[in-house]
Amino acid sequence: MIKYKSKEEIEKLRAAAQVVSRTLGKVAEAIEPGVTTLELDAIAEDYIRSQGAVPGFLGLYDFPNTLCISVNEQVVHGYPTDEPIKDGDVVSVDCGAILDGYYGDHAYTFAVGNVSEEVLKLLEVTKECLNIGIEQTRVGNRMGDIGYHIQKHAEDRGYGVVRELVGHGIGQTMHEEPQVPNYGRRGRGKKIKEGLTIAIEPMINLGTAQIKYLEDNWTIVTLDGKASAHFEHDVAVVDGKPDVLSTFKYVEEALAKKDNVS
Template structure:
């Protein structure tokens, strides 16, 4: 009988591999958080990511993907996602998003966090806290038997009353052997019939939330996505396993916005 959808259900063996990949991605991400400090360039952090991956016998899931040139995505202030490490120096008051994806024994772990560098504005502080919380709002819907649309819609439904907007052009996704698998996981309620979540599904849930307009533009490098109004953006992500019970964070880390 044909499946009702193309969403891959992972076997227990595959889930075990994904646990290892997720834990490795989380460990590297949190090591990089410690390196985010004034005066350091984004390229230096990208190079550190390469060293950390080498030490853990894994490789970047992003490097070379459709021509991407970085080990990780590192995005500063108005940069939303897909920033490439370069000569830009981190300054006090910046917010820096680190998005780390690794391939470990053929399986992918994917996670992201936004770091506050020194004193940030009150609006930026609210943005970061709200974006992290919106991730956990979504995770609270990551239960077998629930509809994906409810998970997706919960992000925008949480941040919009606070005056923030969600990016629509870039979304979360299923993840496993491939970086981007079915289903797409937008941060707003999609139209049409929505799949029902089942045990064994693994989702990369990743709210991308802007302080101002949801409109975006892409820089001349062809990758870096920025807010159209130049206001800051935040991005938090976990790889999440749907189970028979509580959702499992394969990229588990302590909750909280670094730097706040």
């Protein structure tokens, strides 16, 4: 059952999402070759707790960390390790936080150092897919409209769209109804109504759409070993239109500052 939210509840979701957005900004400040993903995880946990929130992923389904960090061919659900990030890596960072009983859930894929033009284009298109999906999140459309337009934009450019993993409703639990696939048919699926709150998260692969699980039973990788990208926003339907609750502003500010220094 879909739990439609009041405007007051949406503001609580926005506050939680903004904690996650600022946390990803802190990650953006720190991420560089030589830094380990466990170091990024510690930065994120400390910042979330400093905001009066608690990590949303830590312990969820027994996940052992604050961040899901997926590198290169890893699609999602990679967990932090003491392996240093290398020049040329692409690093997807997915973060959740709980504030005042409501979840925020938000992801960004970072290009670290000298990343190939081919992979940079993948990141650009995946972010475009996210924005296209958000634009479809309005009263009068159906869930299939979101997935159809994401799928078309990615596949028209030769990329693989992961089928087994989807976005989701969000509220006082991390994963609510409805599921939000990144593929679909126009005019199909549940009607989009006022007060809907969802996490839209395209997972787009440079090559095949096919994936597999590693032996750790968490990390999901592309079957062909090519890079994957993942961007995610929390979105509410307010006054019939999409209202993006999370933001990439803090990430973009941190990355711009780094570019100016270099």
